[in-house]
Amino acid sequence: MPGIKYEDFLDLGYTPAESELVCTFHVEPAADMDMEDAASRVASESSNGTWAELQVEGSITDLSATTFSIEGNEVKVAYPDALFEDGSMPQVLSCIAGNIMGMKAVERIRLLDCDWPEPLTTSFPGPQFGSGVRNEIFDAGERPITATVPKPKVGLSTDQHAQIGYEAWVGGLDLLKDDENLTDQEFNPFADRLTQSLAMRDDAQDETGEKKSYLVNITADTNTMLERADMVAEQGCEYVMVDVITTGWGAVQSVRERCEELGLAIHAHRAMHAAFDRIPSHGVSMRVLAQIARICGVDQLHTGTADLGKLENEDTVGINEWLYSDLYGMNDVLPVASGGLHPGLVAELIDREGTNICIQAGGGVHGHPDGTRAGAAALRQSVDATVADIPLEAYAEDHPELKVALDKWGTETPR
Numbered sequence: 001m002p003g004i005k006y007e008d009f010l011d012l013g014y015t016p017a018e019s020e021l022v023c024t025f026h027v028e029p030a031a032d033m034d035m036e037d038a039a040s041r042v043a044s045e046s047s048n049g050t051w052a053e054l055q056v057e058g059s060i061t062d063l064s065a066t067t068f069s070i071e072g073n074e075v076k077v078a079y080p081d082a083l084f085e086d087g088s089m090p091q092v093l094s095c096i097a098g099n100i101m102g103m104k105a106v107e108r109i110r111l112l113d114c115d116w117p118e119p120l121t122t123s124f125p126g127p128q129f130g131s132g133v134r135n136e137i138f139d140a141g142e143r144p145i146t147a148t149v150p151k152p153k154v155g156l157s158t159d160q161h162a163q164i165g166y167e168a169w170v171g172g173l174d175l176l177k178d179d180e181n182l183t184d185q186e187f188n189p190f191a192d193r194l195t196q197s198l199a200m201r202d203d204a205q206d207e208t209g210e211k212k213s214y215l216v217n218i219t220a221d222t223n224t225m226l227e228r229a230d231m232v233a234e235q236g237c238e239y240v241m242v243d244v245i246t247t248g249w250g251a252v253q254s255v256r257e258r259c260e261e262l263g264l265a266i267h268a269h270r271a272m273h274a275a276f277d278r279i280p281s282h283g284v285s286m287r288v289l290a291q292i293a294r295i296c297g298v299d300q301l302h303t304g305t306a307d308l309g310k311l312e313n314e315d316t317v318g319i320n321e322w323l324y325s326d327l328y329g330m331n332d333v334l335p336v337a338s339g340g341l342h343p344g345l346v347a348e349l350i351d352r353e354g355t356n357i358c359i360q361a362g363g364g365v366h367g368h369p370d371g372t373r374a375g376a377a378a379l380r381q382s383v384d385a386t387v388a389d390i391p392l393e394a395y396a397e398d399h400p401e402l403k404v405a406l407d408k409w410g411t412e413t414p415r
């Protein structure tokens with residue numbers, strides 16, 4: 001009997017069913033291959049085909065993906081729901097971003113976008129709080145929430161780190177954030193940092209009358225992360241932070257499950273995303289990584305600074321819009337703008353991204369000439385001014401911390 005071959009995965013007259021996952025790829029075929037061949041191999045290798053014509057008894061085509069559109073280098077592939085294990089992001093990615101990324105049939109391939117169908121999407125929990133953190137955890141009203149990461153990113157002792165947190169909270173910021181590579185090193189052990197920072201947090205809350213919280217980085221192997229999440233909840237913190245790309249999505253899913261029991265929100269740092277998304281013609285777009293993060297259930301996610309900060313960013317505004325969009329009733333995600341921000345950039349940032357965000361600055365707070373407390377005050381003042389529709393320069397006239405920050409950094413993008 002005839003076997004299943006890669007050409008069977010191409011049908012340009014096909015209309016995907018509503019239950020199918022539709023993926024859009026940028027495909028550059030190998031030099032010796034035409035586009036239709038390459039595009040059908042993408043559908044084949046990412047579902048249930050391989051390079052050889054298979055001589056297998058019975059039909060397995062009900063699990064096959066179909067390339068149904070080719071426009072220039074843009075290829076659309078539909079995947080049947082039965083191909084996927086419900087609630088397993090690693091399995092989904094082993095299909096749609098697996099072997100095909102290294103297949104010799106393509107010179108370059110990038111997963112650009114996904115159209116997530118209801119059955120697969122709702123087999124995941126999604127965020128527990130999403131952008132609701134702004135008013136469920138804090139009382140931020142219409143303003144963005146604010147955060148700072150102590151710098152240097154590693155090397156501060158526990159005492160120094162907690163003291164910087166205190167200065168930042170009292171200066172006016174909502175959140176202290178660990179840096180992505182600070183976890184449980186000898187110079188600043190996790191358990192001590194958690195306890196001391198929360199003690200400082202309590203003092204800062206008493207002094208300011210405002211709610212404060214701490215994004216403590218629990219990143220590690222999965223079991224250790226779960227133990228750390230338990231400690232965080234026991235000690236009365238509201239959040240855990242996870243480096244979601246370096247830990248992997250299976251681990252994120254386990255943390256999400258535990259955080260449901262513990263009532264903790266998840267702050268997702270995206271360190272290493274650029275290994276997937278920086279080369280525009282290859283890899284997995286940040287847009288898709290953000291979709292995965294929402295579906296797996298993080299509450300806050302770094303999505304860039306709409307080109308205002310120090311890091312290369314891909315379509316922050318479009319990604320944020322997707323994170324807020326309707327998705328079968330699933331909660332949204334609060335976008336975090338971070339990487340090279342300072343008070344002088346806040347008005348333009350809010351103009352580009354809106355107020356339903358978290359604004360995070362490290363160097364732009366601790367590099368303030370008068371220190372962390374003044375830097376925190378300046379960042380908060382820049383937010384308050386912008387939300388009240390007052391130009392930063394005008395607000396700075398009677399807010400000296402903001403004035404000093406504007407004199408130092410102006411409205412320049414750093415490098």
Ligand SMILES: O=C(O)[C@H](O)COP(=O)(O)O
Pocket residue numbers: 149151153179180310338339340341360361362363364
């Ligand atoms: O983890 C982050 O988001 C960065 O460390 C931000 O640091 P920066 O504000 O100093 O660029």
Ligand SMILES: [Mg+2]
Pocket residue numbers: 149153179180
């Ligand atoms: Mg960092």
